[in-house]
Amino acid sequence: MQILRRMIARLAATAVTLVGVAVIVFVVIRVVPGNPIAMMLPPGATDADIQRLQELYGLDKSIPEQFLIWAGGVLQGDFGTSISLRQPVSELVLGRLPATLELSVMALVIAVALGGAMALTATLYRGTRVEGAIDVTGGMALSVPDFLWGLVLILLFGVLWPLFHISGRVSPSLGFEFQSNFYLWESFVRLRFDVWADIVAHMFMPALALAIPLAAIISQLLKQSLKETMHLDYVTLARTKGYSETSIITREALPNAILPTLTLVGVQFTFLIGGTVIVERLFSYEGLGNMAIDAVINRDLPLIQGIVILFALIFTVVNLVVDMTYAALNPRLRHA
């Protein structure tokens, strides 16, 4: 009962947030000076032409009216038509979404692997120089945002020692015909490992740039929780039974220390997704974020709205899932 009420309250809050985001974007981009319609027409266009197109895009109505029309369409899955690309916004956005999802998930996997390894190593060698070195590295990794790590990686592994590609998503020279926009997944399923390796070589550096700060956060929190767990009685018991230190950490301490980290990873994952906007730009990666920046530069109002709403939706859904997972995993909350 408690859980049900909690979830309903959460869903209501999520709905309020999404409507709030929609209203703010809608109003903010409509006070833009400069007429987006005038920008897309050739210089010789008459006022009548501009008028006609404005009517076509509904830009001649008042902002509240425009909002209601737009919101009505959204509820039916219609996000309008992009002004600069002249295609339905939903098609464009959904076409780019897989690229951003693949990048974010890859970054998350790298962050968890890297952060987990750092925490476990630091716990195993606690009190030694190894732990000190990991702390200092983590502190630096955390202090510098993904954008700068991306640039550093471009210099190191794109120019100085060119291991990876620094722009794009796949080499066009491979001539591979994709059926879906999940390139990484599709090339793997279709067993084209040459294509798959090429995609990974394109994605690895932007994913790593996004992962570095998150890896540091994971490492710090997991190490802290492990440290607390290592003093508990059952760990001491395992130690007296003669288990090795490594197996004590991984089998006994880790399962109990992982819960707080899990919640944090969920929240931080939304920040990581937010970071894709500039990192995709930096690596000319054809995802949602890169498209968003172009949309803003081109004053493409319907497209901007669609992308921002989608980002907000992803953020709130991730948070919701984290909350529910936490409730399901934490026995204290379940029986409350």
Add this chain to the structure above:
Amino acid sequence: MRDTRAHSRKPGLRLWLSGGWITILVLAALLAPWISPHDPLAQDLFAGRMPPFWQAGADPNYWLGTDSLGRDVLSRILHGARLALTVALIAGVLTCLIGAILGLIAGYYGGWADLVISRLVDIWMAFPPVLFAILLIAVLGTGMTSIIIAIVVIDWTRFARVIRAEAMSQSKMDYVASAQVVGRSRFGTALTEILPNVLPTIVALLTLEMGIAVIVEAILSFVNLSISTDAPTWGGMIAEGRTSVHQAWWVLVFPLVALFFTVLSFSQLGEGLKDHFDPVLR
């Protein structure tokens, strides 16, 4: 939540290094017009993409080389420090003021004020910050003022969230209750009792915020939405360097180094201050 023992092993060194870099930077920014060897905007098309002084073919007049338009990289970095620090200072202080005030109101007064402010924070957290900043610049137009406004608008929540939580826990303390018992007004208590106790947190957050302001300004310059297209911003230089990285690496590397250490220093200084002020909570 974080382990303080490992960090406080050498608290001094971290503060000295980051404080030292920022001092150098402030001096460079203040003295830029006098110590720059060249005009940062002056183009010399016959001296385009000159390498730095230790490489073959370098012109000793241009220590760190020139960009594709023959502008002196060193002079542009020094003048870029001026722009970066101006934005950091003004945007940092304004963000701090607005965020801290809203956070104090929400945390100390509670009720409707808290409900409205917390809901706003939730909505703000659902925006991708970089996209939000770019959107605001597109609306406000480019320029220093727009950048500062954009930073304040996207980042006030960082202060509001932390200060709200701090004010909430402080307002439950006995000394606040006793201040009210002796007849202080609520506003007076907030000002004389709560504020001084959250001040260390505010100072640490402000330092962190200045680093964030520097990076936001760089990102906006990078996507060409900064002060003006030829203004010597680090982000603008990096954007140009990114496109010609295979021909002239120095155009990317030197401003990147400046930006990297500046962001790192502000962040380390802020973290250091946080640990220094509040060894128990952090």
